[in-house]
Amino acid sequence: MKKQTYLNQRSTPIQDDRITPALRAVFNILQAWEVKVKNFGVLLGVSQPTVHRWKVNPAVAAKANSRDLEERLSYILGIYKALQILLPDPRSADSWVNRPNTAAIFAGRTPLERILGGKVADLYEVRRWLDGQRGAA
Numbered sequence: 515m516k517k518q519t520y521l522n523q524r525s526t527p528i529q530d531d532r533i534t535p536a537l538r539a540v541f542n543i544l545q546a547w548e549v550k551v552k553n554f555g556v557l558l559g560v561s562q563p564t565v566h567r568w569k570v571n572p573a574v575a576a577k578a579n580s581r582d583l584e585e586r587l588s589y590i591l592g593i594y595k596a597l598q599i600l601l602p603d604p605r606s607a608d609s610w611v612n613r614p615n616t617a618a619i620f621a622g623r624t625p626l627e628r629i630l631g632g633k634v635a636d637l638y639e640v641r642r643w644l645d646g647q648r649g650a651a
Contacts, residue, residue, distance in 0.1 A: 533576040536587045537568060543594045546608045549626065556632045558586055582634060589637035593629075596644035619643050 544554055554565045559582050568575045575583065597607040611626040619639060620628055629636045 531576070533584070533587070534572045536591065537572045537575045540587055540590050541569060541572075543590060546604075547611045547626065548608075549611075553630055556630055557590065557637075558583065559632070559634070585634050586637060589634070589641045592641045593637070593644060596641065596648055600644065600648050617643065 540558075541554070544557065549557065551565070552562065555562045558565065558568075560568075593611075594607075597610055598604075601607040601610060611629075612624050614620070614622055614624055616622055625640055629640055
């Protein structure tokens, strides 16, 4: 039986055997968002050497699987999905994180600056705000 972890009431469980593809997808998303590799660790809650190890062999992340990593992956995937729904043009969706935003949650900063705060709560708040924008509350 595959182990499932429920992140919270609004998150989908990530099964242990899905950590590797989820991490690969998140690496691709972060590249599409033009996030500097040095900031991957901040978003994933790990050190730079760990990011480099995971980039070479993402299966290593599944072995070091943690609730924190699962939440971060889930929120980044959720932000990406919400942007694809709200902004169907892929270029617009991907560039949104780098554009200053006047919404109160961002206070004129870019969404990327907000999520680079490094806390899971930053990812959660951006995901929640986007879900509200698309009426998926």
